[in-house]
Amino acid sequence: MISPNGNKNNLPPYQQPGSVGLVQPQTFTFAHQPDELVLESGARLGPVTLAYETYGQLNADRSNAVLILHALSGDAHVAGYHAPDDAKPGWWDEAVGPGKMFDTDRYCVICSNVIGGCRGSTGPASIDPATGKPYGLRFPVITIKDMVSAQRHLMDHLGIARLLAVAGGSMGGMQALQWAVDYPDRVAACIPIATCARSSAQTIALNEVGRQAIYADPHWKRGDYYGGPTPDAGLAVARMVGHITYMSDDSMREKFGRRLQSREQRGYDFETDFAVESYLRYRGNQFPRRFDANTYLYVTKAIDYFDLAEGRAALADAFAGVKARFLVFSFTSDWLYPSYQAQEIVRALLQKGVDVTYIDVESSYGHDSFLVEVELLTEIIGDFLARVHREEARRRQRVEWSERTVRE
Amino acid sequence: MISPNGNKNNLPPYQQPGSVGLVQPQTFTFAHQPDELVLESGARLGPVTLAYETYGQLNADRSNAVLILHALSGDAHVAGYHAPDDAKPGWWDEAVGPGKMFDTDRYCVICSNVIGGCRGSTGPASIDPATGKPYGLRFPVITIKDMVSAQRHLMDHLGIARLLAVAGGSMGGMQALQWAVDYPDRVAACIPIATCARSSAQTIALNEVGRQAIYADPHWKRGDYYGGPTPDAGLAVARMVGHITYMSDDSMREKFGRRLQSREQRGYDFETDFAVESYLRYRGNQFPRRFDANTYLYVTKAIDYFDLAEGRAALADAFAGVKARFLVFSFTSDWLYPSYQAQEIVRALLQKGVDVTYIDVESSYGHDSFLVEVELLTEIIGDFLARVHREEARRRQRVEWSERTVRE
Numbered sequence: 001m002i003s004p005n006g007n008k009n010n011l012p013p014y015q016q017p018g019s020v021g022l023v024q025p026q027t028f029t030f031a032h033q034p035d036e037l038v039l040e041s042g043a044r045l046g047p048v049t050l051a052y053e054t055y056g057q058l059n060a061d062r063s064n065a066v067l068i069l070h071a072l073s074g075d076a077h078v079a080g081y082h083a084p085d086d087a088k089p090g091w092w093d094e095a096v097g098p099g100k101m102f103d104t105d106r107y108c109v110i111c112s113n114v115i116g117g118c119r120g121s122t123g124p125a126s127i128d129p130a131t132g133k134p135y136g137l138r139f140p141v142i143t144i145k146d147m148v149s150a151q152r153h154l155m156d157h158l159g160i161a162r163l164l165a166v167a168g169g170s171m172g173g174m175q176a177l178q179w180a181v182d183y184p185d186r187v188a189a190c191i192p193i194a195t196c197a198r199s200s201a202q203t204i205a206l207n208e209v210g211r212q213a214i215y216a217d218p219h220w221k222r223g224d225y226y227g228g229p230t231p232d233a234g235l236a237v238a239r240m241v242g243h244i245t246y247m248s249d250d251s252m253r254e255k256f257g258r259r260l261q262s263r264e265q266r267g268y269d270f271e272t273d274f275a276v277e278s279y280l281r282y283r284g285n286q287f288p289r290r291f292d293a294n295t296y297l298y299v300t301k302a303i304d305y306f307d308l309a310e311g312r313a314a315l316a317d318a319f320a321g322v323k324a325r326f327l328v329f330s331f332t333s334d335w336l337y338p339s340y341q342a343q344e345i346v347r348a349l350l351q352k353g354v355d356v357t358y359i360d361v362e363s364s365y366g367h368d369s370f371l372v373e374v375e376l377l378t379e380i381i382g383d384f385l386a387r388v389h390r391e392e393a394r395r396r397q398r399v400e401w402s403e404r405t406v407r408e
Numbered sequence: 409m410i411s412p413n414g415n416k417n418n419l420p421p422y423q424q425p426g427s428v429g430l431v432q433p434q435t436f437t438f439a440h441q442p443d444e445l446v447l448e449s450g451a452r453l454g455p456v457t458l459a460y461e462t463y464g465q466l467n468a469d470r471s472n473a474v475l476i477l478h479a480l481s482g483d484a485h486v487a488g489y490h491a492p493d494d495a496k497p498g499w500w501d502e503a504v505g506p507g508k509m510f511d512t513d514r515y516c517v518i519c520s521n522v523i524g525g526c527r528g529s530t531g532p533a534s535i536d537p538a539t540g541k542p543y544g545l546r547f548p549v550i551t552i553k554d555m556v557s558a559q560r561h562l563m564d565h566l567g568i569a570r571l572l573a574v575a576g577g578s579m580g581g582m583q584a585l586q587w588a589v590d591y592p593d594r595v596a597a598c599i600p601i602a603t604c605a606r607s608s609a610q611t612i613a614l615n616e617v618g619r620q621a622i623y624a625d626p627h628w629k630r631g632d633y634y635g636g637p638t639p640d641a642g643l644a645v646a647r648m649v650g651h652i653t654y655m656s657d658d659s660m661r662e663k664f665g666r667r668l669q670s671r672e673q674r675g676y677d678f679e680t681d682f683a684v685e686s687y688l689r690y691r692g693n694q695f696p697r698r699f700d701a702n703t704y705l706y707v708t709k710a711i712d713y714f715d716l717a718e719g720r721a722a723l724a725d726a727f728a729g730v731k732a733r734f735l736v737f738s739f740t741s742d743w744l745y746p747s748y749q750a751q752e753i754v755r756a757l758l759q760k761g762v763d764v765t766y767i768d769v770e771s772s773y774g775h776d777s778f779l780v781e782v783e784l785l786t787e788i789i790g791d792f793l794a795r796v797h798r799e800e801a802r803r804r805q806r807v808e809w810s811e812r813t814v815r816e
Contacts, residue, residue, distance in 0.1 A: 041676035141676040201660035201684040202652065208685045209648045211678070212692065216641035218626050233624035240617045241649065244610065249746065252609035258715060266713055268449035268549040270619070270705060274712065276609040277616045284620065297678060304682065305674055307666060335743065338657065 012084060018097045019089065020055045020080035020104055027051050027120055030153045034129050037150070043140035047129070050154050051076045051113040051120025055096055056104030058160070063392055065160045066102055066385070067151070068092070068111045069168030069175035072242070072299055073291060075119035078111040094374045101378040107164065107385065112154055114147040114175075116299055118292035125226060125292050136223035142298060144171070144306045148178040155186070164392060165385060166324075167191035169370035170337065171299070174306050177345070180324040181308060189388040190322075191381060193329040194370040196341035197315055197348065198307035203336065206245055207300035210238030214293045223294050235293040236284035243283050248333035248366030252276060315344065316351040325391075326356040327384045329377070331369035357384070420492060426505045427497065428463045428488035428512055435459050435528055438561045442537050445558070451548035455537070458562050459484045459521040459528025463504055464512030466568070471800055473568045474510055474793070475559070476500070476519045477576030477583035480650070480707055481699060483527035486519040502782045509786040515572065515793065520562055522555040522583075524707055526700035533634060533700045544631035550706060552579070552714045556586045563594070572800060573793060574732075575599035577778035578745065579707070582714050585753070589716060592731040597796040599789060601737040602778040604749035605723055605756065606715035611744065614653055615708035618646030622701045631702050643701040644692035651691050656741035656774030660684060723752065724759040733799075734764040735792045737785070739777035765792070 014021050027049050031037040035044035053076045058065060068078055070091070079096035081089055090111075095101040102109045113121040116139070124139040131138075155163065166179040166187050173195025180190040196203075217234030219225055247255070256276035260266070272278045308318040326349055330342035339360045349356045361376060363369040370377070422429050435457050439445040443452035461484045466473060476486055478499070487504035489497055498519075503509040510517045521529040524547070532547040539546075563571065574587040574595050581603025588598040604611075625642030627633055655663070664684035668674070680686045716726040734757055738750035747768045757764045769784060771777040778785070 041674075043676070137678070141678075198666060200657060201664040201666065201682070202655075202657045204666075204682050205648075205652050205660060205684050205688055208682075208688055209645060209652065212648060212689070213621055213624070213645045216621070216625065216645055237617060237621045237624055237645065240613075240620060244613050244617065247610075249608060249610045249743070252613060256609040258606060258609065258612075266449075268451070270545070270549075270709065274609070274612050274616075276613045280613055280616055281620070301678065335657070 013089065014081040014084060014086070018099060019093070020097045022084065023053055023055065023077075023080035023082065023090075025051060025053060025077065025082065025120060028154050028157050030157065039140055039146045040143045041141055045115070045122070045140055048115060048122045048150055048153075049120070049126075050115065050122075050150055051117070052154060053077060053090075053111050054158075055079055055109040056107055058108040058158075061396065062160055063162070063164065063396065064107045064389065065155075065158075065163050066107045066109050066165045066167065067155070067163050067179070068096070068102065068109060069151075069166065069172035069179075070111065070113070071168070071170035071172050072296075072303065073239075073287070074172070075117065076111045076113040077119075078109070092371065094371075095377070101374065101381045102167070102385070103382065106389070110158070110160075112151045114299065115150045116142040116147070116295060116302065118295035119290075123292065124223065124294035124298055134226040136226065136294060139294070139298065141301055141305075143302050144174045144178050145182065147302065148175050148182060151175070151179075152183060152186075162186050162188060164388060165189040165191055167193070167381070168195075169193040170195055170367065171303055174303070177308060180322050180326070181318050184321050184323040187324045188392050189327065189384070190324040191327045191329070191384070192342075192345065193377075194331055194334050194337050194342075194367055196306075196337050197318070197345045198309055199304050200341070204304045206241060206336075207304055210241050210300060211297050213237035213241070214297060217293075220293060223297075225293075230288060231293045232285075232288035235288045235291065235296060238296055239287040240280045240284040243280060245336045246367045248335065248364060250333055250364040251366050251368070254364065255279075314348070316348040319349050319352045319354055322349070322352065322354050324354075325388060326354060327381065328356060328358045329361060329370065330359075331361045331363045331365070331367070331373070333364050334367045334369060336367040421497065422489040422492060422494070426507060427501070428505045430492065431461055431463060431485075431488035431490065431498075433459060433461060433485065433490060433528060436562050436565050438565065447548055447554045448551045449549055453523070453530070453548055456523060456530045456558055456561075457528070457534075458523065458530075458558055459525070460562060461485055461498075461519050462566075463487055463517040464515055466516040466566075469804065470568055471570070471572065471804065472515045472797065473563075473566075473571050474515045474517050474573045474575065475563070475571050475587070476504070476510065476517060477559075477574065477580035477587075478519065478521070479576070479578035479580050480704075480711065481647075481695070482580070483525065484519045484521040485527075486517070500779065502779075503785070509782065509789045510575070510793070511790065514797070518566070518568075520559045522707065523558045524550040524555070524703060524710065526703040527698075531700065532631065532702035532706055542634040544634065544702060547702070547706065549709055549713075551710050552582045552586050553590065555710065556583050556590060559583070559587075560591060560594075570594050570596060572796060573597040573599055575601070575789070576603075577601040578603055578775065579711055582711070585716060588730050588732040588734070589726050592729050595732045596800050597735065597792070598732040599735045599737070599792070600750075600753065601785075602739055602742050602745050602750075602775055604714075604745050605726070605753045606717055607712050608749070612712045614649060614744075615712055618649050618708060619705055621645035621649070622705060625701075628701060631705075633701075638696060639701045640693075640696035643696045643699065643704060646704055647695040648688045648692040651688060653744045654775045656743065656772060658741055658772040659774050659776070662772065722756070724756040727757050727760045727762055730757070730760065730762050732762075733796060734762060735789065736764060736766045737769060737778065738767075739769045739771045739773070739775070739781070741772050742775045742777060744775040
């Protein structure tokens with residue numbers, strides 16, 4: 001029997017097999033003094049709150065934790081439901097759950113929001129303790145390195161000295177790379193997906209257009225719009241630019257083509273004619289309901305600043321001290337983070353003798369492929385994590401033996 | 409000796425060899441009654457003025473006219489200078505002049521603005537005779553077919569029964585194709601460059617984002633902004649999106665990379681950090697000085713509606729009656745009008761037995777390649793036009809002979 005919600009049993013979505021079910025949003029506050037956390041820019045921030053969620057059980061020796069990092073518009077709610085009547089699960093529900101890509105029967109999956117964010121973490125909409133008002137543009141500019149440094153505090157709080165893996169797509173992949181570079185002893189494996197080691201001029205340009213659309217909105221008021229009307233129109237335009245870059249020419253043609261929205265003929269007016277226009281307008285207009293325009297500015301700026309080669313003679317030097325094993329994915333139709341950018345990472349890792357597996361996935365879904373190609377990623381990431389888990393167990397055994405030998 | 413303007417002689421730019429020199433903007437008004445020109449939508453328009461320019465001399469038998477069609481933001485001023493102190497020549501000065509791609513020693517080159525435009529032709533900023541006020545959004549939606557139909561009136565006015573060639577890049581290429589399809593007896597050769605036979609979902613999406621940026625500008629006022637502040641911020645954002653699509657990932661990396669604009673270090677703020685941001689802001693902010701936001705809406709909509717396959721069983725059927733010889737160009741790094749779109753045109757032409765030469769130019773400059781790859785285009789277009797010119801002379805001779813035979 002097929003129930004009204006399309007499932008083959010009568011269970012609601014959050015009770016379906018494979019779902020992590022109902023999950024609890026959590027927060028962790030650290031750096032309690034106003035100037036406790038020193039950022040890459042030299043600016044100081046505090047107190048700092050991070051929103052996060054966990055799925056699955058941390059094992060006795062705390063060796064099965066996998067940290068998932070999210071992209072520009074993501075949040076800590078990667079899987080499951082917050083309430084039984086939630087219409088949608090987390091943003092990568094296909095990837096996290098019992099038997100899934102990140103198997104919650106085996107691993108304790110953690111997803112952390114970023115500082116600068118607007119989904120429960122300290123960001124430009126938070127209250128500035130110095131003024132008692134929202135930060136707005138007085139919030140300090142943050143970087144990918146700062147995001148990761150804040151997450152390191154969260155891992156300390158959770159008692160996780162070493163992560164089995166860090167994984168993420170797009171900006172999440174930048175954080176994964178930064179984790180492996182900055183905390184080499186705390187990361188056993190790194191899975192950067194559809195990402196780069198340094199943002200290209202084209203990425204910076206696309207981000208700048210989104211920011212300009214927000215600046216141009218009269219409701220933006222140089223960031224001091226909290227409590228009044230918000231710059232939704234500008235943020236919607238920024239989001240539309242984003243959605244175009246997440247798809248590919250091919251996937252847009254397959255999904256929309258020149259299909260007309262609601263008429264048999266062209267409208268010969270400026271109402272929505274084509275299905276693709278309707279899609280963009282809908283996605284653009286929905287976005288401001290869950291996202292803060294100032295966070296869009298801060299997070300895109302963090303992406304622009306991302307450059308692992310900065311201050312180093314060559315990109316490879318960034319990976320000189322890296323100890324993690326790498327699994328790198330790119331997608332053939334991704335024009336936002338084209339395959340050559342993943343290959344740049346792979347070459348740099350190989351130069352430093354790092355163990356790396358690279359897969360350039362043939363897919364037509366553009367940048368969105370990393371959310372779509374679930375079957376292939378489930379198989380490859382599943383096998384990879386199982387192998388790293390076994391290796392880690394042997395590594396711990398060797399450490400125990402050598403410690404015992406020293407004691408005996 | 410090198411003069412301060414960088415030339416090897418002391419002559420000002422408009423007197424340099426190869427320049428068409430000082431040129432005169434011209435206009436032609438037709439369809440003098442308010443409802444004289446029937447548009448593709450069924451709406452009526454009049455009076456209609458077209459701005460145009462001519463370069464070189466029309467020969468005695470009026471057989472050497474070449475019509476150049478412009479792209480979205482172009483105008484009739486393709487080459488030369490309007491005044492001795494003009495800082496810049498026309499938009500494709502490298503291509504039009506003595507000894508150039510379109511050799512004004514041999515051909516009479518005409519460039520016509522489009523209806524819906526804002527550079528001297530009837531468009532949304534023109535006075536609506538029905539109200540005595542600017543049309544704004546009361547201007548009828550126009551199509552590429554309408555643009556070409558208006559240009560056909562201009563050719564009648566100039567006494568040109570048959571064009572040696574129609575040529576254009578991007579939206580200019582759409583007009584060139586439409587000319588060959590709609591007026592098969594009036595076009596000897598067609599040169600569509602970096603264009604398509606039907607706009608893709610991605611093109612429509614990118615145009616829609618530009619329009620949304622204009623709609624979101626409070627100065628837009630549903631198009632009734634004439635006499636007051638203009639929606640410059642929205643139009644600037646639209647233009648920035650455009651500029652990104654005109655370049656390629658490669659050309660942006662070569663031109664800007666991650667070069668910082670004016671500091672040795674990151675600014676850690678929202679001022680301009682990167683050279684690419686500065687470039688986009690400059691180009692975006694310059695654009696409203698010479699372009700009308702409503703025209704941007706109308707012309708992008710005409711591009712979206714462009715579909716030679718519409719109302720036909722197959723694209724090839726559009727070319728069933730075509731008599732012109734074709735020379736089609738695409739550029740390997742053009743992601744706005746990728747090579748496969750040119751190849752779609754070529755295949756459809758071949759299906760109908762049309763004579764076509766196709767060149768997919770290896771170039772890293774993206775869509776802008778058609779303005780950059782001057783040397784190659786000069787050689788190929790030069791040879792092609794010379795050949796068509798010879799064939800046309802033989803054709804006319806055959807017609808004369810047969811007419812004489814009939815008379816004798």
